Amino acid sequence: MSEQKVGRRRRSSSLLYQEPPETIEHMSDQAALPNLNADWVNAKGESLRIENKIGFNSSFGGAWTIHLVLIAALKILFDIIPGVSQETSWTLTNISYMFGSFLMFHWVRGVPFEFNAGAYDNLNMWEQIDNGAQYTPAKKFLLSVPIVLFLLSTHYTHYDLTYFTINFLAVLGVVIPKLPYSHRTRVGLFSGAPEDR
Amino acid sequence: MEFQDAQQFVVRSINEITNRFQKVPGSAMLIRYIQSSYQDDPVRSAIELILVIFFIRYLLAPSYATHKGNFVKLTEEEIDDLVDEWTPEPLVAPQSAFEEAENEKLPVIVGPTGSRVKLSNGRTVTNLASYNFYNFVGNEQVKEKAIQTLRTYGVGPCGPPQFYGTQDVHMKTEADIASCLGTEGCIVYAQAFSTISSVIPAFCKRGDIIVADRAVNYAIRKGLEICRSTIRYYEHNDMEDLERVLQKVIKEQSKKPLTRRFIVTEGLFEAVGDCVDLPKLVELKLRYKFRLMLDETWSFGVMGRTGRGLTEAQNVDASQVDMLVGSLAGPLCAGGGFCAGSTDVVEHQRISAASYTFSAALPAMLATTASETLNMLQTNPDILVQCRENIKAMRAQLDPRSDWVHCTSSPENPVMLLALKPDIVNSRRLSIGEQEKVMQECVDEALINGVLITRLKSMPVANGANGKDEGWKLQPALKVCITTGLSKKEIEKAGVTIRHAITKVLTRKASSKLALPAAS
Numbered sequence: 001m002s003e004q005k006v007g008r009r010r011r012s013s014s015l016l017y018q019e020p021p022e023t024i025e026h027m028s029d030q031a032a033l034p035n036l037n038a039d040w041v042n043a044k045g046e047s048l049r050i051e052n053k054i055g056f057n058s059s060f061g062g063a064w065t066i067h068l069v070l071i072a073a074l075k076i077l078f079d080i081i082p083g084v085s086q087e088t089s090w091t092l093t094n095i096s097y098m099f100g101s102f103l104m105f106h107w108v109r110g111v112p113f114e115f116n117a118g119a120y121d122n123l124n125m126w127e128q129i130d131n132g133a134q135y136t137p138a139k140k141f142l143l144s145v146p147i148v149l150f151l152l153s154t155h156y157t158h159y160d161l162t163y164f165t166i167n168f169l170a171v172l173g174v175v176i177p178k179l180p181y182s183h184r185t186r187v188g189l190f191s192g193a194p195e196d197r
Numbered sequence: 198m199e200f201q202d203a204q205q206f207v208v209r210s211i212n213e214i215t216n217r218f219q220k221v222p223g224s225a226m227l228i229r230y231i232q233s234s235y236q237d238d239p240v241r242s243a244i245e246l247i248l249v250i251f252f253i254r255y256l257l258a259p260s261y262a263t264h265k266g267n268f269v270k271l272t273e274e275e276i277d278d279l280v281d282e283w284t285p286e287p288l289v290a291p292q293s294a295f296e297e298a299e300n301e302k303l304p305v306i307v308g309p310t311g312s313r314v315k316l317s318n319g320r321t322v323t324n325l326a327s328y329n330f331y332n333f334v335g336n337e338q339v340k341e342k343a344i345q346t347l348r349t350y351g352v353g354p355c356g357p358p359q360f361y362g363t364q365d366v367h368m369k370t371e372a373d374i375a376s377c378l379g380t381e382g383c384i385v386y387a388q389a390f391s392t393i394s395s396v397i398p399a400f401c402k403r404g405d406i407i408v409a410d411r412a413v414n415y416a417i418r419k420g421l422e423i424c425r426s427t428i429r430y431y432e433h434n435d436m437e438d439l440e441r442v443l444q445k446v447i448k449e450q451s452k453k454p455l456t457r458r459f460i461v462t463e464g465l466f467e468a469v470g471d472c473v474d475l476p477k478l479v480e481l482k483l484r485y486k487f488r489l490m491l492d493e494t495w496s497f498g499v500m501g502r503t504g505r506g507l508t509e510a511q512n513v514d515a516s517q518v519d520m521l522v523g524s525l526a527g528p529l530c531a532g533g534g535f536c537a538g539s540t541d542v543v544e545h546q547r548i549s550a551a552s553y554t555f556s557a558a559l560p561a562m563l564a565t566t567a568s569e570t571l572n573m574l575q576t577n578p579d580i581l582v583q584c585r586e587n588i589k590a591m592r593a594q595l596d597p598r599s600d601w602v603h604c605t606s607s608p609e610n611p612v613m614l615l616a617l618k619p620d621i622v623n624s625r626r627l628s629i630g631e632q633e634k635v636m637q638e639c640v641d642e643a644l645i646n647g648v649l650i651t652r653l654k655s656m657p658v659a660n661g662a663n664g665k666d667e668g669w670k671l672q673p674a675l676k677v678c679i680t681t682g683l684s685k686k687e688i689e690k691a692g693v694t695i696r697h698a699i700t701k702v703l704t705r706k707a708s709s710k711l712a713l714p715a716a717s
Contacts, residue, residue: 025425029425117403117425118402118404118425119403121403121404131262131264132262132263133260133261133262133263133264134258134260135255135258135259135260135261136260137260140255140256143252143255144252144256147248147249147252150248151245151249154241154245155230159238159241164241168244171248180263183263
């Protein structure tokens, strides 16, 4: 008990810190039910596959197509607004996708519809995907989407310095939190001091 | 010549490759892309190149799990060895000498229970060990009604309430309780014990905060244990300490996202018998914006002019208590429990309270019995007056008169808990175990003299309840349950018997204790 307590305490007062490991109680709650919030990214077509182990079945399913569909829809939306140039339209598409995916994967923590007794309240969706495993097919796909979108948008903005800077910062914003290094890392400035339990 | 040949070959092969490359779809685009990037700015191209290289590296990296399994890897032989070595622990731990002695002398009632019961050894004794406060057990009207329901509805509903288990009588009982308390709604559970332990987890989740009294009963502890919330305890019935804890919680949580916050306490405490100061509690919960869960298991049907519980006794509107939990099993002589509150509170439980969703509904005859007895208390409050007279008569024989014990229960509580006086515990240095032994001897002695009483049985400490409540220990006590099935004279007589039994045991104890080295 006391050992656990020490383990969960914040080690230093630096700006970055690691989310402390879960207690046994916490882990058993996480394992009790499939995490529907994160598992859908591996969804294949109609049938929702529930994967708890690292035995993934790489699949190009509905959960992946939706990213491309959304990007296309965003592009069309910005194109039909009068007075928006191609450069602005691509940049807007890029930053809105980056902003949306940052919010969804890295900012919001927990599960929107409660079913695991709050077992995932401390983890964002990226950390919940595939039970925290790295370099899985879903994660590779989700990383490739913003990078390809960035390359496309810099190309179509004709390497204008302003547009390039905006787009590049946006892509950094979503790529850095996706790195294995950033797994369970918190920035003290944004999320406050960790709870001492 | 050879050199020219080689040159020609190189030129030809380059042309060949270019031609083939141009035939690949998208190659023109790629060339244009690279050209335009390079022409514009080599730095930006370099950044892109780095990004692409990183991207390819990421795609090629093998996947790995970050969750290290918290187990030791064993070889097959080691596993076999461990399996061979393993001997199962007994399902039930062997009895201690104390338990063995107690179980040997356990009185067994033959025939129906009531205020006077026949034991298996043939003796008839006065029963002050059942929660039969108003002698509804012996009431012909209640019995008749139950038999009638049994013939119409059968024994059990054979299904959870949401799955063909709800019958009209359940809805009537719910409506009866709600109208009696004056709340918007009420939900009836099939077991009294599991009511509070599933109401708490129905509302509280991980990250929520519960402030609870240290002396709450075992059912509440079980609820606190499984709800995963952060638990803070305050000193038993100390409203100032409660306020201090609430302030501390408010201060700690001020910069964190808002969570649900609850105060959990009992109306009449099962383990101590005293009652809570409800107006003060409501004032505090409103001031600090907490919700109040009040367990009225022992006070509903007991306190107040017509037995509506603590809210009636202390003139508090029942709608001020967010979740009012009570029992139909004790004073009402039926079975099951209920939770009364606003419509939202009640309807939320119908799908999220574990014991409502997953266990069979209350048998119809218990539901009608509860309605019946509740109605009798409402229409005929004299029963309560009579019971209180009996409590007073018993108290007069015990509390001020006995040199050894004092009654920790509130004056209107028909469950009288008699604990050893603190100075006696101190001067004789009695441990909890020794006190329990003394109490058991008192119970045995009273039974020899024809009065059946019991003692407060301590429950195992709930594990996982954050371990922050270690300061509180239940003090062993005698439990005397008053009933209106006995006249005042009989109660007084029983009181004298109990007092003499206690005196006899403790004076006997005193002599044996004196044999010890001069402790005091």
